[in-house]
Structure formats: C-alpha cells, structure tokens
Amino acid sequence: MKYYLTTPIYYVNAAPHIGHAYTTIAADTIRRFKRMQGYHAILATGTDEHGQKVERSARAAGKSPEEFTTVIANEFRAQWDRLGLAVDRFMRTTDPRHAAKVRELLERCHANGYIYKGSYTGQYCMFDELYVNEAKPGDPCPECGRLTETVTEENYFFKLSAFADRLLELYEKQPDFIQPEIRRNEVLAFVRQGLSDLSISRTTIKWGIPFPLGENHVFYVWFDALTTYMSAVEGEGLWPADLHLIGKEILRFHAVFWPAFLMAAGWELPRKIFAHGWLLFENDKMSKSRGNIVRATPIQEVMGVDALRYFLLREVPFGSDGSFSYDALVGRYNSDLANGLGNLVSRTLSMIQQYREGVIPAGEADAGIGETAAQVIPAVLAAFERFEFHRGLESLWTLLSAADKYIVEQAPWKIARHNEPEMRARLDATLYTAAEVCRVATALLAPLLPQSCAKIWRQLGMSAPLEDVRLDELAWGQLPAAQRIGEVAAVFPRIEAAPAVARMRELEVKETERQAALLGKAAPSQEASPAEEPDGRIGIEDFARVDMRVGLVKSAERVKGADKLMHMMVDIGEPEPRSIVAGIALAYSPEQLVGRKVVVVANLQPRKLRGIPSNGMIVAASLENGAPVLAGFLEDVPVGARLK
C-alpha cells in the first residue's frame, strides 16, 4: 500500500526558517509513521521558483534567475538533509519534467473547455513589475509606494466559476477532505459565495513556464506551483496524493483551486488536505520586519533535532497556532525528555547492567503496567493517525510515569540485596517490565524522534533495525529476554537553560547573516551598489508633485459597516476642512484623533469609500501585520504648512 504525502513547495524568495522546518518535520514524522505501519510512504517537497519576485531577488543578488534559484533550492535541500528529514522527492518548478506536466494539465483543461482567453484588468506597479491584487485605481504599490497604474492585458482564464457546486459536493461527500474542521468551514463559506474565474497566464512576467496557447504568455503561479505535487512523482503510480500538508495561509489554493483544476482535467483528486497553524514567536507573528524569525539549525546544533521535533509536535496542537520560545523549548526538553524518557531509560538500563550483568532477564511482565500499555498503545496510534501528535504524546507519557512509579514501588535496589529465588524473580520481573516499557515507548516514538530512538534501541540491545518495527503489530510483552544491552549513555542530557539559549541566539544571528549573504542581501544594502540601472530613484520634481500638508483633525467618527474606516474632517489651512476617510479605525479612537496634527496628501484623486467622499490621504507608517502609526511632529507646526 502506498501513501503519498507532500509539503508545500517553498518559495525561494526567502531562505528556510523554522516555519518551513515545522511543516517538513511534521511531514517527515507522518512519513515515518506510515512506513512503520507497512506503507510504501513517499514524501515529496520542492521549491517554487518562478515569478516576478524571484526574478527581482536574483537581480538584486547579482545572479541570473537560474543561478539564484539553484542556490536557494540547494539551501532548502541541504536544510532537510541537515535536519535528517527523509525527503523522497524534491521537485523544482524549473525542472523540465515539471513544465511538461503543467502543459499537460493545461491541455486537458483546455480540451475539456475550461480555458478561455479574456482580459485581465488590475492595478500594476511599473517599477516592481507586478499586479497589486488588492489595489484600486489610484492606490500606491505596497512594495515601493509608487502609484499603481490600471493595466489591461490579455490573459487566459480558468473557469473556476463552473466548479463551485462540484466542490461543495466534494466537501459534503468527503467531510475529512479539508482538516481541521475550522478550515473546512472557512473554505465552505468561501465557495458558497460563488467563485470567479482565475487568470492563469501573464504576459508581464518573463520568468516562468511558457504558456503554450499564447505567445509571450507565461503560466501564472497556480497551474505552475500546484502541479508540482504530480510532477514530483510522475510515472510512479503514486498519484493521487493521500495527504497535502500545508500551512493555513495557502488553504484556498489547495482546497479550492487545485481540486477544481484536477476535476477540469479529469484527474484524480488528493484524498486529504491538512492545514496546520502558524508558529508564533512568543505570541507574535514571525516576520522579517520584526526581526524575530527563528531558524531550525541553531536549535539543532545546541539541543539536537529531536528536541525541536518533540517541542513542535508536543507543545503545539497540530492544526492550531502555536507559540515558540526558547524557554519553552528548553523547559519541555528537560521535563519530558531528560527527566522523563531519558531518565527512565537510563535508570532501567543501568540497573540491568548492575544487577544482571547487562542481560535483560526473563521475567514476568507486570500485569498492571501491561494493562496500562495495552490502553496506551492503541491510544497513541489512533492519535497519530489523526495527526494529533500532542495528544498521542501526552498519552504515551502516562505510560512512562506509570513505569517510574512502578519502579519506585518495587524498589529493585532493595530487592537486589536479597538472593532468595522469589526475590530474584521479583527483580527479574521488575527489570523486564521496565525494559519493555522502554521498548514500547521507543517504538512508538520512533517516527517523532528518529535519531534519539535509534540510540535507545541500540542501548536496549535490539538487533532488528528500529525502522523495521511494525507499529500496527506492536504489543506489550514482545521484548525478547536474555538479550544483552548495549553501551549506556544519556540520550537526552539535561540542558541548562541560560547558556543554551544564549548560544542558540548567537548562532541564530550567524545563520541569519549566512542566509542573507546567500540571498545576495549581504552586500551592505542597495545603497552600496549605486551601479544599478533604473534604481527607482526619483528627481526632486517628482517629489514636488506630491502636496503634503500639515492638517488638524477637527472631527472623527467611525464609518458604520467598516471596521477599519475612520471618517475625519481635517483642516489643512483651506477655507473648509476636508473630508477624509482613512483605514486607521482599528488603531485609533475618534477621541485620540480629534485635535491631533497629521500629515495629509492633499492632491490625491478624490474617492468615495463606503459612500463617503475622501479627499486626501493621511500619512502613516504601515507595518506588515501591525496597526498603522500616524506620522506626526515633535515640534508645533502651523496648520496648512507644506512638507518638502
């Protein structure tokens, strides 16, 4: 039985960080879990390498797109290697075999009548050479702040609108197609609103797969990226995928677009899409602008990959957002792995060493512990099957605690002082039971903590390789007696938090620098390379065209029916105050605004927002995911003063 699963293909515009690692670690765990159940499990990942942003990043790094994408793709590959993640297939969207599959998808959709030529009108930024999807006429580009232009281009479209009913039927018939449930509900709500057709080609992009139906057209991201899941295993009989593991931010593409494409092509649909949550850093979103991105490798170096794997899968309910922090990482490690599993193994083996010359005695396994194990084993397997790793682990740890307690109750160190046959038998039973718990736990944990469990396995003296253990056949009492244990050494040595965290932070800085260099951003920023051609600079006359004035907010009220909109009357030194609507209602209350001096762009095209005329724009700093912050003055300035 095959089990084919995928991670998203990662966009090469950024170097791998812990978020990528999170998804891939989870995928690796599932792959190992399936393998240990006898499946021929194949994990595919890869890199998404086309598009405007990549082209620009390559240019900024002084490389051709081919060179640049190869460097970053290799960085991803190296990352998975280094973290010991067993990736079976790695597909790059620049691979010719992939392009062939993309064309095939298009041809089939076309033949079935789902592709048509139309025109796409959108706001386009000439400097960044990209469409700003969300923008309206007159909007600035979010990348560079320049005004976008309304551009109409000939495009090919996919008739997504024709699939709404079939998609809803799919979600209905296969309730677990999208998981977790919350995500399913979101998709349902989205599709029920009706779908509009999707533009799938571009003439404004050069760096992409040529679009066979039209000259100068290139495939836009959808057909290109998603098809990787098929091209990665082309000709292997692995399609359909059993699982697409994704982050929640790309749910719609996978749960709506992708199945629709496949329906249109008459190909089989993936069986399940699971969207996990985001990894926050101490409850903040990780982002470049916040400078709080964490990489996996420093953690690996200081604490080992398994520490990270354990943390991610134990601390964060898979599917929900989770919070990463170094303190929590070390805390989890010490309490669960060092004091828990590691110590249990250590005390068990050391007693076998001391009291039985390193040979696991034939003893009768304790019935009470056996009963606990008989409950725990299926519970853990069932939880893993549902990808509820944190619950599975929680459950498994009850067995470990029970074993620790049992050992204390039996007090083998006391029994060992006696030599009567019944005492010897009791000691044998105790040691055998403890060792059997270690064996069962190690087998169950092998998919999650492959490296550490392999060590424990050897220490237990098991001869067959750990990965060959069949979890679906795992049962209490299978530990063969009379086997000699291996050399004992701490698998999870206790870690002192402060120095470990300091060390990880230090390595993190280095890793950030190394990755920046890779992306070509190390060249001490753009200013140092003035040799660049049209560098986006403008002359003073261009700036002078923007009329910015100091304004005084006379009144402010929230716009009904719009969370973000604030309607203000602003005095900018004209006879009448101006009516201005701005998206700052989430960050400021009307009371905070009235009487405040703000910067107004006075010569913008007037617009209506929610029916209210807006005659100007309030200048504010806008953070990637944060609230806007109004520009202001430290000194007092007269209303109407021009900024220049």
Added chain:
RNA sequence: GCCGGCGUAGCUCAGCCGGUUAGAGCGACGGUCUCAUAAUCCGUAGGUCGCAGGUUCGAGUCCUGCCGCCGGCACCA
C-alpha cells in the same frame, strides 16, 4: 458589518450527548528514596470555570445579551 472559534488553577490546556467534592501536565513549595540525567516518587497548591441574565430538580457543559481575544469574508487612498 457578516460568519466561525475561543475566554477553565501562575503557565499550557482536558472537560463527549447538562448530574455526586471542576481535572491533567509544567512551574512553585514541603517531604522521601538512591537504580537514575541535582532525576524519580509522595503530598500541598483552594481556580467567582470572561461578565450578566435565562432554561432546568440540577449548567464550565444548553439559550440570550454584553466584554475581551483570534481567524475567514467584506474591507483598509
């Protein structure tokens, strides 16, 4: 604004179709053992179960309203 979710011990969370004294893990404190990685084990921690009403013999557990947080959509000049 619409839709969905959440708000339970210091922290992270369990608590299914309503039913005896509201649970777990971690942390903290006290104690114990000595096989073990200053580990283990035992005990303690007294949380208005967001707030206010309601239904019921009985409500974290159902209903309504409110407050706060999160997400999706609309939307953000």
